[in-house]
Amino acid sequence: MVEHSRLNNSRSAKIRAQLNYPVIDTDVHTNDFTPAFEDYIANYGGSHLVDELRKAENSRLNSRIEGKDWYQQTPEERQYYRTLRAPWWARVTRNTLDLATYTLPELLHERQAEQGSDYSVLFPNNALAAGGAKPEHRQALQKAINHYHADIYRKYSDRLTPVAGITMTTPEEAIADLEFAVNTLGLKVINIPGGVRRPIKAIADKYPPDQFPEIAKYASYTDFFGLDSEYDYDPFWAKVVELGVPVTTHYGSQGWTGRSSISNYMNNHIGHFADGSQAFAKALFFGGVTRRFPKLRVAMLEGGADWGAHVYIHLVDRYSKRNIKALQNYNPALTNSNELYQLFERFGGEITKGYNLSPEELTHTVLGASFNRYSRDPVGSELEDFAAAGIESIEDIRDLWVNPFFFGSESDDRTIAAAFNDKANPLGVKINAIYSSDVGHWDVPDITLPLAESWELVEEGVISEADFRAYVFENPYRLYTEANPDFFKGTAIESKLSNIEAKSNTENFVTA
Template sequence: MTEYSRLKTSRSAAIKATLDYPVIDTDVHTNDFTPAIEEYIAHYGGAQLVDALRKAESSRLNSKSNGKDWYQQTPEERQYNRTIRSPWWARVTRNTLDLATYTLPELFYERQAEQGSDYSVLFPNNVLAPTGAGPEHRQALQRAVNHYHADLYRKYSDRLTVVAGIPMNTPQEAIEELDFAVKTLGLKVANIPGGVKRPIKAIADKYPADQFPEIAKYASYIDFYGLDSEYDYDPFWAKVVELGVPVTTHYGSQGWTGRSSISNYMNNHIGHFADGSQAFAKALFFGGVTRRFPGLRVAMLEGGSDWGAHVYIHLVDRFSKRSLEGLQNYNPDLTNADELFELFERYGSEFPQAGSLSKEELTKTVLGSSFARHSRVPVGEELEDFGAAGIKTIEDIRDRWVNSFFFGSESDDRTIAAAFNDKANPLGVKINAIYSSDVGHWDVPDLTDPLAESWDLVREGVISEADFKSYVFANPYKFYTQANPDFFKGTAIESKVNNIEVPQLVTA
């Protein structure tokens, strides 16, 4: 077993030995051993539940048309059906030690020192597979999968915690599963889909899904739970805060406009987690969820953190133009018809037609054909897009974006510099970038590399040593403990943070 000669001697382990604070990895992916989980689920709910899992996994992993996935279709069929190119070879394979590590809990636990981590949050690759099952099986299957993972990793809980998959099809279903996962299984982190695809009712009523399945497949929209949802998800967010659960998501956008190539997976992949998570986060912000639940902590993983800074900057910029005060610059009632008429009299010789118009007619003409369309007076919160979010000052934006959201960045992601650029970010803040190695996926061929790759960003001047500490320790620690102050109680982290100052909320 010569491969084990690397144990505890990796470059990441050497860097870890120089740090006076722990390293918290917020995003580790593990593989389930199929015979074991299927046996568990069969015992839990019978053979039909196993069949439901297999169907849900197949549906999640493959984009199908006419019953065949991309790899079963000819080029002509892909073009005809516009079948989106799906991922392939998405797991580590040549590195056999790592392949086994992501499958065997005890081995991963043993190799954490080699990885350079003190504590890791685990995301089994099929933890949300049950969300693709039919409504008759979805809830029971999700509960069985969560139960399996809780039992499998319980004895390693001093350094590992596994997430609970939470279906979000309805608030009630989500509440029931969260309650069971926390109170019965002892799980501490929720992993949710960042959106739920729902039928457009006007089309579904005309073309019922059971009669027109192909139309139903495309006649849909995505419900992001916070803005324009057909359900009130506030009871779920309230339960999350009550139970002290940090919420995570890896929500992607492959298949969306611009990400629907029928031939190129990379075209569909690059940036898709950032786009999907951005849609989700903006829905919570503009829907007022982060206003109503200031204790809610949400981490969006695998998309990097630069988009968190990008949206924050643009929220502030847009608010200065589209606040109640700023909107008055575009209020057609405030156009001075007398002044406009005088200016046309003085400078309008090129337009003799204006001479036959009254002041009111001239004003409407200059405003253009869009005047009637854009001059209707909105009612209540319709007047201001920032109304539901309760934004009165840019400090409110900071409090409801920067404090509420955390952004998972992979170790070699140089765009993380934007998160820590307090000169560009309004009010001089730094965005909550959190260390998310993503080991277990194709992004990381060797699990011993990520921490060292992150330190390379310090060596190259991309981020500072203080930023590095925030990235691998302080921000992850804030994320979990602001949601649940006792999150690390009884873990290997608890004794290591007694004398370390951790900044809490971003304030003025």
């Protein structure tokens, strides 16, 4: 049972007691107890899988060059190799109770009341570790990792559910991971990387990666599984929808241009989840994924929700100027050569004196000199950037950007106001911000603080009480149940909603 002294001292528990609806936390990070985790992996698939796990973790956590990571290099070496300053001191340690909580499933389950949560979706820090393993071991290791997490959290499924990590190197591999996680293990949420690094073929053909590994490290691009992907991921998205699984990602951009400081982690960190997730989401949107799979539900975590509003607004703005009809404003063929000639004759005598150009020659000269790089003639589908997305109105943008995407905001993120600003957002919509406490990481030093910090946004007038309810309950509930109507069957959420409905026949606590 929860210690009453701890519960009584929790500000979040006091806030939760005042609410007449449940609280769903979409982003809780947990640690694996390494000896038990590695023993499980070894028993599952052999000691070689443990070796692969350790190599993958080391590769993921450290930027190693010439066998040395950032901390082993001298300042001169860091400058010479441009070694990225990686995250450091990224876990809660001083708060010993919380450190144990994130590692022990029973304790985390017990402390849900202190956290002010009724249900939490868990992201074990090793969930996607298999992505760095050798290709021949990657899927076996991913299955073992997912099986371990399914096993240790199964008895606490009334309030906790872990995500299944899905490797996305190929659609076939992703589908195999997905089917095993859902059909065999009974996991309900998947966590994917928002992109996969692939070699640039023109360079790889000239400098084979096995012969020139240092070149291969840099001569790559990111495939975001939608727009411009060299693979067809539609079978994977179709399987996701068929199995009723919400997709989540914590995709960051540390190491990208502008986020590659060799000395400052915060420089690389601020905004990087938003940038990474934005690239992923736009690839799905412009690649037509959300059009072809309208039931797909995707949550992008840790980046805040304001960027979702920002992109939505700019999609609408740009569509209004670059839709198929409006594009004719920029069609060089529609320039009136005679009118242009008359204007130059009237106002440009000093500039054009001595050139004796015909109206057609003048038009060609003006367009060529001033707009040449912008006046190439596109062919067929190249003419409109919104074609693959199937956009014919701004309502389509709302339906294919706002409806399928959910944006994880941490408890003290004041930029959430932009998501709920229906006066600024076109068509008066509110972006789907979801409560993502991010407990378990350095930005949450105390598990009992996040919900109370979010309520402070109401007290300060940043968001309304209705927005708060949408944030901590309605939007998360829709994320999971729009993908799978039975998502909360047998959980504390189902029982609490039943109790609420039994007490009131007038208020609808679950939005359609």
